[in-house]
Amino acid sequence: EPEVTQTPSHQVTQMGQEVILRCVPISNHLYFYWYRQILGQKVEFLVSFYNNEISEKSEIFDDQFSVERPDGSNFTLKIRSTKLEDSAMYFCASRTTGLAGVEQYFGPGTRLTVT
Amino acid sequence: ILNVEQSPQSLHVQEGDSTNFTCSFPSSNFYALHWYRWETAKSPEALFVMTLNGDEKKKGRISATLNTKEGYSYLYIKGSQPEDSATYLCASIQSNTGKLIFGQGTTLQVKP
Numbered sequence: 693e694p695e696v697t698q699t700p701s702h703q704v705t706q707m708g709q710e711v712i713l714r715c716v717p718i719s720n721h722l723y724f725y726w727y728r729q730i731l732g733q734k735v736e737f738l739v740s741f742y743n744n745e746i747s748e749k750s751e752i753f754d755d756q757f758s759v760e761r762p763d764g765s766n767f768t769l770k771i772r773s774t775k776l777e778d779s780a781m782y783f784c785a786s787r788t789t790g791l792a793g794v795e796q797y798f799g800p801g802t803r804l805t806v807t
Numbered sequence: 808i809l810n811v812e813q814s815p816q817s818l819h820v821q822e823g824d825s826t827n828f829t830c831s832f833p834s835s836n837f838y839a840l841h842w843y844r845w846e847t848a849k850s851p852e853a854l855f856v857m858t859l860n861g862d863e864k865k866k867g868r869i870s871a872t873l874n875t876k877e878g879y880s881y882l883y884i885k886g887s888q889p890e891d892s893a894t895y896l897c898a899s900i901q902s903n904t905g906k907l908i909f910g911q912g913t914t915l916q917v918k919p
Contacts, residue, residue: 734909735909787905
């Protein structure tokens with residue numbers, strides 16, 4: 693069964709460094725998302741991406757964050773200058789067309805630790 | 808502020824017990840309600856996607872109902888088994904981009 697994959701599974705970085713989290717969505721999916729969960733808190737939406745542009749972003753998704761679909765298969769989240777509070781589990785998700793009745797498929801997550 | 812709330816936060820039951828969880832969500836601008844099952848170190852896995860008021864869905868021993876007018880959904884597990892131990896997340900869609908707004912989850916532990 694097709695699945696969403698994410699690399700790396702765990703990333704440790706120093707404050708102020710740039711990180712790129714990678715996701716390979718399911719191949720025929722058109723809508724892509726990043727979510728994150730800070731330990732002990734709710735899973736929260738970061739950004740949605742469709743037709744090579746951001747369709748919605750949360751207040752968290754400031755100028756330090758960017759997303760890209762560079763080659764038609766990968767979907768990346770870049771954090772330009774990491775902060776301690778960026779430490780979280782980051783999930784990528786994708787879905788096919790349609791909206792309400794369509795599930796989102798999640799990857800296993802990348803645990804980002806900023807020291 | 809759009810808030811999705813789940814209760815209880817955690818639940819410990821014996822094998823064979825039946826149990827249920829609650830998810831409440833804003834009833835305005837409602838598109839869909841998703842239930843996910845999430846085991847540690849694995850991807851959250853969709854159980855149900857529900858869109859219509861009065862929807863009832865079933866998958867094996869697990870079922871869910873939806874009331875969009877009052878903004879709640881119930882998830883039921885009949886005859887819990889140890890393999891049902893997981894965190895159950897509900898999430899609502901309130902905008903046309905499909906972004907999910909998650910509750911805090913209910914962590915179920917089923918003891919043999």
